[in-house]
Amino acid sequence: MRVAVVCQSRSHALVLAQALDAAPEEITFLVESETLDRSLRRLGLNTARGSFRDRELYRGALPASLLVVSLRDPRRLRTVLEAIRRERGETPVIVLSISPLQDLRVRPEQYPFAHFVPVGERFKPLVRADTRLARAKIRVRQLREVIGDAKNVLVLLQDDPDPDSLACGLALRTLLGRNRVTMPMGSFGPVTRPENIAMMRVLDLEVRLIESEEDLGRYDRIVMVDTQPPHLRVRLPRVDAVIDHHPSQTSYEARFKDVRNAYGATATILTEYLRAENVKVNERLATALLYAVRSDTLLLDRPVIEADVEAFTWLFPRANTNWIRRIERPELPAEVLTSFADGLRAARIEDRVIFSHLGPVSREDIIPQLADFCLQVEGVDWSAVSGVFGGELIISIRNVGYVQRAGAVVKAAFGDLGPAGGHRSMAKALLPLENIPHLENGLPTDRSYRFVEERFLAALHRE
Ligand SMILES: [Mn+2]
Known part of the structure; x- marks a missing residue:
């Protein structure tokens, strides 16, 4: 791409030579001063010299893919813009302004062909991001001091480790140059969510079960x-x-604490640590961190800050989206089709809610998968799919997103029978079977399911 740059300063020229999406030989600097002309040529940059007033100067460099105006002295801006007004043709024009736009001696609306860029304003988010990385550098140094060359370091995760904690464990290991022997992950409770188990399988992660405090x-x-x-x-x-x-x-008490409540994910903090230290982040780690940010922020649907979006953007091209798909949509064994078929055959719709009951299932994750699928049925705002697994009636709730909060409805409907809750568009209840009425041979009957449906509809209408 050919670019012409109207320029008055060596430093502007040097920055633009790197910033522009063009090879150095494709850029021509249009200058007035003989000294600058010589100085840029000495650096190997192409120049054309003439008066900014003189249309000939521009005619030689145009048409180009882009014309950039970057003046140190804003008093010359009018002269330059009036000259290129007639010569620009179809070339897009960018005016880089060091001073705020309202302080310019021209009014941008007088030059509708030009795109005015307040440079300082544009730099703000970049400076904020780099400030975060500069701070992260200090935190990492403090963390390294605390860990030192200790032989065995445990990364302790919450009781039912989630993607955020798993990704952070892997990130810490990479950051500190350790491995699963010198820095294992551990938890007082096993990983139970099917997606999280899938994440461990796909990304080859291990969590030690810690039996007691003595361990x-x-x-x-x-x-x-x-x-x-x-x-x-x-x-x-x-x-x-x-x-x-x-x-x-x-x-x-802890010698090192970095607790940032505003952050959408701990993985965002760890991503900053890794970037600040220029640690190589491989595909596996990037995928873990991206999946963590995605799942903790519900795909940036929950309150997030600039840092989370920045981490997401940085991780995305480094991660493997096929692996994420495999985590989110685990492969189903063929016999699941029979379960699905039975569930769909018996599905019924009432008040824009589709209900389906799978009965005993071999894997818990087929319940939310069928709930997702059922939501696509025409005329349906909610899907409620149940299955019996591990001594519980598990109910997966989905909605189309612009109705009531699924978490609140599920809590109101089933909160007294077992753990129930969730987010805006997905929720779940785990009801111990002994809390369900009308069982036969320990399993729910049609009357049990009717009870569940009535409970749900009543809560939906109340909430
Ligand atoms: Mn988290």
């Missing part, structure tokens, strides 16, 4: 990610470092 004595250092000591059911003898984004708790 912790084996580790020289304990780092907690995505959680803080008061969130655990057990009392920790000590913790050395905590990195988290949940509201800050004060009832514990």
Whole structure:
């Protein structure tokens, strides 16, 4: 692409030579001063010299793919713009302005062919991002001091580890140049959500189950990610470092704490650490972190800050979206088709809600998958799919998004029977079978399902 740059300063020229999406030989700097002309030529840059008033100067450089005006002295802007008004043809024009636009001696609306760019304003988010990275550098140094060359470092995750904590464990290991032997991940409870189990399988992650507090004595250092000591059911003898984004708790001591409540994911904090240190982030780690940010922020649907969006943007091209698809949509064994067929045959619609009951299922994850599928049925705003798994009636709720909050409805409908809750468009209830009426041989009957449906519809109309 050929670019012409109207320029008065060597430093502007040097910055633009790097910033423009063109090879140096494709750029021509249009200058007035003989000194600048010589100086740029000495740097190997192409120049054309003449008076900014003289249309001949522009005629030689146009047409180009882009004409950039970058003046140190804004008093010359009118002269330049009047000259190129007649010569520009179809060439797009950018005016870079160091001073705020309202301080310019021309009014941008007098030159509708030009795109005025307030440079300082444009730099703001970049400077904010780099400030975050500069701060992250200090935090990483402090973290390294706390971890030192300890032999065994445990990354302690919450009881049912989620993608954010798993990704952060992997990120910490990479950041500190450790491996699964010198820095294992551990938790007091197993990973249970099917997507999270899929994430561990696809990304080859391991979490040690920690049986008791005494087990912790084996580790020289304990780092907690995505959680803080008061969130655990057990009392920790000590913790050395905590990195988290949940509201800050004060009832514990740690030599290193980085708790940022405004962040949408702890993975965003770890992404900053890795970037600040120029650590190579491979596809596996980028995928883990991207999936973490996606799932903790519901695809940036929950409150996020600029830092989360920035991490997302940085991770996206480095991650493997096929792996993410495999995590989110686990492969289904063929026998699941029979379950689906039975569930769909018995599905019924009432008040824009589609209900389907799968009965006993071999895998929990087919329940939300059928709930997703059912939502596509015409005339339906909600889908409620149940299945019996692990001694519980699991109910997956989905809605089209612009109706009531699924989490609140599910809580109102089933909160007294077992854990129930969720987000705006997805929710879930886990009801111990003994809390369900009209069982036969320990399994729900049609009357049980009718009870569930009535409960749900009543809550929907109440909420
Ligand atoms: Mn989190």
